[in-house]
Amino acid sequence: MVNRPPVPAGLPPWLSGFVALPLPLIAIVAILFVISLAVGDYGLSPAAVFGGLFGGADPTAAVIVQDVRLPRSILAVVIGATLGLAGAALQGLLRNPMASPYLFGAPSAAAFAAVAVIALGLTGALSSVLPVAAMAGALLSVGLLVIVAGPRANLSQLMLTGFAVGALASAGTALALNLAPNPFAALEIAFWLLGSLEDRSMQHVAIALPFVLASWVLLYWDRAAFRALTLGEDAAMSLGVDMRRVRIRVVLGVAMGVGAAVAVSGAIGFVGLVAPNLVRPLTKFDPARLLFPAALAGAALLLACDIAVRLIPSQDEIKVGIITTLIGAPFFVAMILRRQRTPGGATA
Numbered sequence: 001m002v003n004r005p006p007v008p009a010g011l012p013p014w015l016s017g018f019v020a021l022p023l024p025l026i027a028i029v030a031i032l033f034v035i036s037l038a039v040g041d042y043g044l045s046p047a048a049v050f051g052g053l054f055g056g057a058d059p060t061a062a063v064i065v066q067d068v069r070l071p072r073s074i075l076a077v078v079i080g081a082t083l084g085l086a087g088a089a090l091q092g093l094l095r096n097p098m099a100s101p102y103l104f105g106a107p108s109a110a111a112f113a114a115v116a117v118i119a120l121g122l123t124g125a126l127s128s129v130l131p132v133a134a135m136a137g138a139l140l141s142v143g144l145l146v147i148v149a150g151p152r153a154n155l156s157q158l159m160l161t162g163f164a165v166g167a168l169a170s171a172g173t174a175l176a177l178n179l180a181p182n183p184f185a186a187l188e189i190a191f192w193l194l195g196s197l198e199d200r201s202m203q204h205v206a207i208a209l210p211f212v213l214a215s216w217v218l219l220y221w222d223r224a225a226f227r228a229l230t231l232g233e234d235a236a237m238s239l240g241v242d243m244r245r246v247r248i249r250v251v252l253g254v255a256m257g258v259g260a261a262v263a264v265s266g267a268i269g270f271v272g273l274v275a276p277n278l279v280r281p282l283t284k285f286d287p288a289r290l291l292f293p294a295a296l297a298g299a300a301l302l303l304a305c306d307i308a309v310r311l312i313p314s315q316d317e318i319k320v321g322i323i324t325t326l327i328g329a330p331f332f333v334a335m336i337l338r339r340q341r342t343p344g345g346a347t348a
Contacts, residue, residue, distance in 0.1 A: 025279070025296040029077065032303040036073040037065055039310050072197045074205050076306045077299040079197075079265050080275070082212050082257040084298020085291055087272025089219040090142075092226030092287035093250045097280065098335060100273035101258045102328070105141040105166030107269060110262035111192040112169040112176075113137025118188060119176045131211050135259025141165045142251045142258075195268035195321025197306050204264040215257030218249045219291065226287035268321045270328020271298050277335065301327075 037053070038044045042064055044052070051058075052065030083101065090099040101107060117133045148161050170193075177189045225246045228236040237243055261268070275298035276290055283289040305323040312318055 025293060025300065028300045029296055029303065032300055032307065033073055033077065036076060036303055036307055037069045039307050040064070040069065041310075067201070071200045071202045071205050072306065073303070075197050075200050075208070075265060076303045078205070078208065078212055079261040079268065080271055080299040080302030081295040082215060082261050082298070083268065083271040083302070084275035085216060085219050085295040086254045086257050087298070088276040088287070088290045088294035089222070089226070089250050090254060090272070091276055092222075092229065092290070093247065095229055097277055098273070098332075098339075100270070101138070101142070101254055102267075102269040102272055103166075103332075104145045104162035105164075105169055106138040106254060106258045107195075107262050107267035108166040108169035108173070109137040109141035110134040110259045111137070111267040112172045113259075114263055115173050115176045115189050115192050119179070131207055131260045131263035133259075134263040135211065135255050137169070138259040138262070139251065139255035141169065142254050146247055146251060192262070192266040194319035195266035195324070196317075196319045197265055198317055198319075200264065208260040208264045211256045211260035215253045215255075215260070216295075218253030218256070221253075222246045222249055223288040223291055226291075230287065266319075266321060268302070269325050270332065271301055271324055274324075274328050274331050275301055277331075 034046060034049060037049045038046065042060075044061055044064065048058075048061045049065055052061040053070070055062075086106075087100040090101065090104070091097050093099075111134070113133045113136055114130055117129065122129070122133075144165055145161050173189065173193060177186055177193070225236065225241045228239050228241050231239075233243060276294040278301075279293040279297045280290055283293055302320070302324070305327070306320050308323055309318045309320050
């Protein structure tokens with residue numbers, strides 16, 4: 001049997017996944033959220049931020065906070081949490097800490113689907129059809145990964161399958177960029193390639209939030225199955241885990257979450273890889289206890305990156321997807337090198 005974390009008396013079982021939550025993560029996310037509301041071309045004090053949120057501030061501060069920075073900050077939290085949770089769920093399903101939606105081509109496929117429907121004139125940038133198309137692309141990429149590589153695939157098989165899916169989707173997006181009928185369409189497509197939270201509104205939040213919340217439920221649903229899978233798939237099935245249903249829920253959850261995120265922010269990479277691995281030691285390497293802290297870590301990471309792009313001096317704001325890639329790519333290489341130095345790590 002797998003050791004379960006102790007649950008304080010009086011708490012229902014469904015709260016067990018929250019007991020081990022490192023409370024400092026909540027404080028970090030809250031602090032970064034306030035900083036995100038304060039930082040920009042027009043700097044605001046904490047008092048002005050709270051005044052802009054709840055009244056009592058000058059009209060300019062209220063407009064900046066409520067109409068410009070609040071939607072952006074909410075999306076940073078929601079998208080970062082979704083990517084962190086999706087990465088932790090994929091790592092639990094595939095029993096591999098290197099798994100992430102980005103490495104498996106899900107954001108690239110979702111971005112291609114979003115670009116395709118816009119380039120073909122099937123929908124506008126604020127249409128509710130857009131997240132559905134992006135989810136379909138992410139669903140196809142993750143589904144291909146599970147089918148082609150399989151649950152027992154080693155790291156090399158996972159990476160090669162994900163690389164092939166991501167490369168094909170990126171080529172399709174680049175083709176759409178080259179065939180763009182005008183410069184405005186090309187700029188819109190470039191947004192999906194780089195990923196950004198700039199100029200987002202509460203309408204974007206409303207588009208993404210229903211799908212994101214549904215993905216959270218699906219991904220958190222199988223937390224106990226992820227713990228059982230640490231014993232191996234055969235042992236998990238002997239404990240009553242229905243692997244077919246688990247795979248379906250995880251694939252749908254990742255596709256819904258990543259697709260909705262890409263539909264409003266473009267492809268933001270590596271958050272789903274970095275966030276779970278940052279907090280895994282805090283959860284004693286229990287995949288069931290990892291989900292919620294990974295979501296918080298993803299929210300904190302994307303908030304910090306979005307704050308950074310506003311502070312870095314540049315003529316035009318740097319896309320946040322560039323910053324996450326600059327962080328995530330070296331992190332990924334370091335993980336590979338560390339696994340190669342660990343006995344048996346190269347074939348895990």
